Amino acid sequence: MRSHSADRWLPKLVLSPTLLASLIFVYGFILITVAMSFTESRLLPNWEWAGVDRYVELFDNDRFWTSAKNLAIFGSLFIVISMAVGLLLAILLDQKIRGEGFLRAIYLYPMALSFIVTGTAWKWMLNPGLGLERIVQQWGFADFTFDWLVNPDKAIYTVVIAGVWQSAGFAMALFLAGLRGVDSEIIKAAQVDGASLPTIYRRIIIPSLRPVFFSVALILAHIAIKSFDLVMALTGGGPGTATDVPAIFMYQFSFSRGQLGVGAASAVMMLMTIMAVMVPLMYAEAKSGAQR
Amino acid sequence: MSVVSRVFLYLILALAALYTLAPLWVMLATSFKSLDEIREGSLIAAPQAPTIAAWGKAWSSACTGVRCDGLQPFFFNSLLMTIPAVLISTIIGALNGYSLTHWKFRGSEVLFTMLLLGCFIPFQVVLLPMARTLGAIGFVDSVFGLIFVHVVYGLAFTTLFFRNYYLGVPGELIKAARVDGAGFFTIFWRILMPISGPIFVVCVIWQFTQIWNDFLFGVVFAGSDSQPVTVALNNLVRTSTGVKEYNVDMAAAIIAALPTLFVYIVAGKYFVRGLTAGAVKG
């Protein structure tokens, strides 16, 4: 065996720019943000120590709590519904459907569009005076109402509707890929044993998709926590502050209100939420990966 | 499966397709209508007298500021930014994934977890520190700054994709090649590259979509001469005064989305295939 002495350090060399970038541009910047949350920063960053004043202000702000609650509602509904719809579509598409490629492209395309593109169309469709409500009423169902977009108590659910629209197709693609990866021998064996199709899915196929569930949950959680364009385009956080989410809260306080310190404090809370959600998920995934 | 349940199955699929297509239909229909027709008619009705005037205006003469050249110049700015950023981040991601799977060293798993967590940083957090950095290295106000930012924050994802894919490549293959005297890059080039097609497709689609659709970095880090198409679209659609030309807005939105739509439709088939080939494993 001819030994390449270079091979000992080459992999590390290849990884070093990425490592450096991550250390500076992710972890370094997080540290800067944490530091800024303890300062008197207003319009621009400054480093005058303020202790926990910014956190006191943050926790005293109703809007912050509204936004946290909204993220919880939106995040959980968004992840669960997107996964359910995605899985259902994937299973249905897996039944040797005619025109599968065509349907798949249709389900997948929303992922290609940003909400800066589709925001206006969504706003129209959900608006009671223009969209669905008016159209159904014109069909003769005069009592039909669908005014979630303008109802402060329901508006967050319209955000879920549009969010699911964008991401369910992506979840479908991941699940479909997972389904296609399941060993067909096992399925055949189960069929020979006389198991019905739903039973095969419930007992054999879906349990074997465990790692896919993790990946999908991870990606959807990531989309949910960062969701900004979606809410901005659809409701702008309104009516009032009914659909405010942490990403918008942070953005507005940091950039349009000259309260960088409070914005930074809310960012720190967001980062802690992300850690609280992600670390157990990733730990579980790593563990299940080790078992395989 | 019985005929009834098969019909039912197609029905569900068709309903889902209808739901998915609705916004696109509204946008398309509106973009071909005249303003009068938009005002009078129903949102989902097909255009009675289709006209492409709005498309022409959106592409080459709508105002996005003092300039009234439509989306055209910004469209090319976007291409100029997206293509290098996608290529660079994908290639680095491939090498990273390769190193992390087949050249493991002490701490490489920790390194990977660290990178992965980096995916989740909200981009609003990095704006000001990044601006300072770009100012310091002289990349401010230019397309290079934008490319740099997109590469930096795309690396975690591309590395993840390739790492998961290369996990499926048997280690024996690499060992055998090493015994034969092949080095780090030779193995990558000769053994891994030829089988990496599907994951390259997945990675390129993902990165292309993310970078093309980005607004936040575009608006903050682009100079006046390198603003991407999403910023121009925003300027066009979110004006605060004047008569709103919804048909132009919609045509502009579709134009801005064409490249990503194209990528998804053309390469969508390989997308699921690439995912099947291993991107979603653990």
Place this chain on the structure above:
Amino acid sequence: MKLKPIFAAMAAVSVFGAAQAAEVEVLHWWTSGGEAKSVAELKKMMEAKGHKWKDFAVAGGGGDAAMTALKARVVSGNPPVAAQIKGPSIQEWAREGALGDISAAATDWDKLLPKVVADVMKYKGKYVAAPVNVHRVNWLWINQDALNKAGGKAPTNFDEFFALADKFKAAGMTAVAHGGQPWQDATVFESVVLGVGGAKFFEDALVKLDAKALDSPTMLKSFDTLAKIKTYIDKDAAGRDWNLATAMVMNGKGGMQFMGDWAKGEFTAANKVAGKDYTCAPAPGTANAYTFNIDSFAMFNVKAADAKKGQADLAASIMSPEFQEVFNLNKGSIPARAGVSKAKFDSCGQKSMADFESTAKSGGLVASFAHGMAVPSATQGAIVDVIAKFMNSTMSSKDAVAALVKASKTK
């Protein structure tokens, strides 16, 4: 070393190149057709003076995105030559040391500008910004046909206002056309406070943030009035853009709208004529008061000599009577400086000019709270949150006053 002279030559070329193409980069959020045309006038003037205009346009949400971009540019050490900033924000930016002194180009501005305008443009006695226009916020826009049918008299107080609104409602219209966005809610709110409490009360409560005024029966009454106005707004208003609400007044779906005079730009663009298709009246009870909203360009601290020259020329161009006339005819506002011919302005514009002068003398001239002229952005934001919540929930007036007092302490 042979490289040295090459480097020196390159440096010389780049310095020379920079001196030739004096680029004036201006950040603004005027991107709609009419506004863009007005800014294009400015560009033409600058080009006539030999400068190259670099357009840095970022639209959306009254400049949210633009402010983000601006902060990033300042932090990176490359500020634009000028940016659209107004009100107390100018002072905030100046305090951070980001703005440059343009007094040299502004020697006669003290004579040309009314004192209230000049004060906003100055930091520690030096001019750091140039005013473009003066908007009046406390207008009520009424559909002329509907008004004629209902007696033809614009309401001068809130009793008359509600009587008129009832007539509109009975005629099947949406009496008050409104867009449910926080800044629009705040616009209605401030006109109500002005109408209910008068200019002095407005100044105490919303400019000086005096706790006694904020926590007073007058403020309670203002919220009660606002709550009553709410009942005349259609349920689809949430999220509606203001210009769509204006369109409702134009086509008779809506009766009237509380909005600043930029609404007139909208009427003008649709070929509607004041007095024939629509009426502009001061918001109920505010005939002797004037809430002003001034758009301006703040000048950043640039170092290069050519950029400084460009900045001075930009300030002079903005203040020129030609630009002020053209721009304000398009925008619906009135010129910020004296000495611009009134001839081309319509009846609403001329009324605005006359009222601006008379209220400046009588003390009825107050800074608009809703449009960032009165208090720092943080405080304004916190108060707007309260108003938006009040407009979109069943919050009682009493709770709203309490929340208002708390929000006013935000710094």
